Amino acid sequence: MAELDQPPPSHPVLSHPVPPRAGFARGLSGAAVLVALALASAAAPLMADGAAIQRLDADPVAAALLDGRGSLSFALLAAVLGGALGIGWALLAWLLGKLSDARAERRTIAAAHRLAGLPLALLVPLTGGLAGGLVGEVGPLAVVTALTAAPAVAALAHAELSALLRAEFLTAARAAGLTEGEVLRRHLIPNASRPLLAAGTLALPRVLAAESAASLLGLGLPPALGSWGASVGLAARLGDPVAFVPPALLLALALWATCAIADAAVAGNRRP
Amino acid sequence: MSHPICRFPPDTVLLMPRPLIRRLIDAVPTAILPMAAGVGLSALVAPQPDAATALLSGLAVTLLLTLPSLAVGTALGALAGSWAAVAPRSVGGLIGRFLAGAGPLLPGFLLAAVAALAVRAGASAAPLGWTALAIPAACQAARLSRPAMERALGAGLEGGAVRMARGLGLDERTVLRHHALPQAVAPVMGGLRAAVLAAVVGAVALESLLDLPGAGALMIDAARAGSAAGSLPALVALCGLTALLGALGLAARDWIDPANHSSTPYDGA
Known part of the structure; x- marks a missing residue:
């Protein structure tokens, strides 16, 4: 009868050592690199002999670190927006499926899948160019950048949500007589929050890449904010390898770090 | 000439264009x-009288930039990734x-900037330019083919074809070429979408930085001039080009995937 005394699958008691999660070390390395980049960018003005914040064009490394403040802060803002939009999209699809029929849910998510296969990153330079009068306004650019990442987040979040809704412990909870509200509060929300947040991290590398590509073409962030992409593009046009290497290297590192974090977050939620 | 239990029977050559045609019809x-x-x-x-002709020739330039890069990069990356599973300590x-791990470090637009420099x-x-666009595709292919090859050669269910071929006495080269490699390459073609997106964005950056007359450069020049009438048609056309490249990748997967050449019904392809 021992098998009947098992804890519920939604709250397992682990009596054996937990094996290391897939990609955990890589994700931790990515987080460490990203934090180091953010700290170095924040401390970059101190490299100007304690003087006021200014662009240090004479020193490419310091200038690249200063540019990191614009790129990283914009990426964080757009990623939060994109993650929220994507998760909202997935929840809307699920709600449509609950309230109307499965066809509406399928269509909503099929639209996300189709959009995720299009080069939406090109919308960012397009917006940067067409909204020329809004130079200095970061908000519209952040919304468009977030929209480029939202479909991929929505597709992954919906897949995670669908897998969770098929879990046996939800059937067991309903069979035990719990109301839908109790199932939602006690089982669904606690178990869904982590995979949905993990899906949201997928937005971070996408928005950083989209912003950098747009800035590289001269149609991204305003020059006053600074951006790794803009510095790389300018150096490539001028043919200046000394000015090219530091921002390119920092941008590549930041992209690797954000990808590692997103991969580790997503892989950490997959059950063997 | 084919081996008696080769995964690709002789009539496969005759069937080769069928998935391509089917996928192209689906992609219309x-x-x-x-x-x-x-x-x-x-x-x-568009304000210019010859804008449609320029966009059409620009699409041809973009296709000429992306298609060979994707084909060569994916082929080489898939081979290198597969070889990494067979002999991880060899040069290949x-x-x-390296390619499997370096993908995020080498986005297409950054390599386009390196090429421009x-x-x-x-x-x-x-x-x-072709090399800059081929490297992200190679990284993506290596990242997908390495674990697929490990599964094909492993002790799990997916290694059944390889174990049976070895048990029937085929030499290792034939086993790798005809049984393991198609299993490793099929997921690469299925996951080509990310490589296509990277190649298209990289091609736009490359065209703009090197002043090539591609559809991407037309779009960026029009956007710089603040012309929606010039940039939006180019963006729509580039979306179509991306879908076409993705459909070609799926057609290649249908042709390569061993599950589609099995004599038993299989729904997973």
Whole structure:
């Protein structure tokens, strides 16, 4: 009868050592690199002999670190927006499926899948160019950048949500007589929050890449904010390898770090 | 000449174009129509009289940049990634492991900037441009093919074909070429979408930085000038081109995937 005394699958008691999660070390390395980049960018003005914040064009490394403040802060803002939009999209699809029929849910998510296969990153330079009068306004650019990442987040979040809704412990909870509200509060929300947040991290590398590509073409962030992409593009046009290497290297590192974090977050939620 | 239990029987050669044609027919609404709509829209609303012709030739330039890069990069990356699973410490295996791990470090637009820098220093544009666009595709292919090859050679269910071929006495080269490699390459073609997106964005950056007459450069120049009538048709056409490249990848997967050549029904392809 021992098998009947098992804890519920939604709250397992682990009596054996937990094996290391897939990609955990890589994700931790990515987080460490990203934090180091953010700290170095924040401390970059101190490299100007304690003087006021200014662009240090004479020193490419310091200038690249200063540019990191614009790129990283914009990426964080757009990623939060994109993650929220994507998760909202997935929840809307699920709600449509609950309230109307499965066809509406399928269509909503099929639209996300189709959009995720299009080069939406090109919308960012397009917006940067067409909204020329809004130079200095970061908000519209952040919304468009977030929209480029939202479909991929929505597709992954919906897949995670669908897998969770098929879990046996939800059937067991309903069979035990719990109301839908109790199932939602006690089982669904606690178990869904982590995979949905993990899906949201997928937005971070996408928005950083989209912003950098747009800035590289001269149609991204305003020059006053600074951006790794803009510095790389300018150096490539001028043919200046000394000015090219530091921002390119920092941008590549930041992209690797954000990808590692997103991969580790997503892989950490997959059950063997 | 084919081996008695080869995964690709002789009639496969005759069947080869069928999935390609089927996929291309499926791609008409998502690929051909947007390209036609982009060119038509350009003819209707763009301020220049020859805008439609310029967009059409620009699409050809972008296709010429992306398609060979994707094909060569994916093929080499898939081979290197597969070899990394077979002989991880050999030179080819080390290259495969490097490519599989370095994908996020080497986005297409950044490599396009490197190529532009090299061209400013006097290098030739065409080979550098193709290389810049091929490397992200190779990284993506190596990243997908390495674990697929490990599964094909492993003790799990997916290694059944390889174990049976070895049990029937085939030499290792034939086993790898005809049984393991198709299983490793099929997921690469299925996951080509990310590589296509990276190649298209990289091609737009490359065209703009090197002043090539592609559809991407047309879009960026029009956006710089603040012209929606010039940039939106190019964006629509580029979306169609992306869908076309994705459909070609799926057709190649249908042709390569061993599950589609099995004599037993299989729904997972």
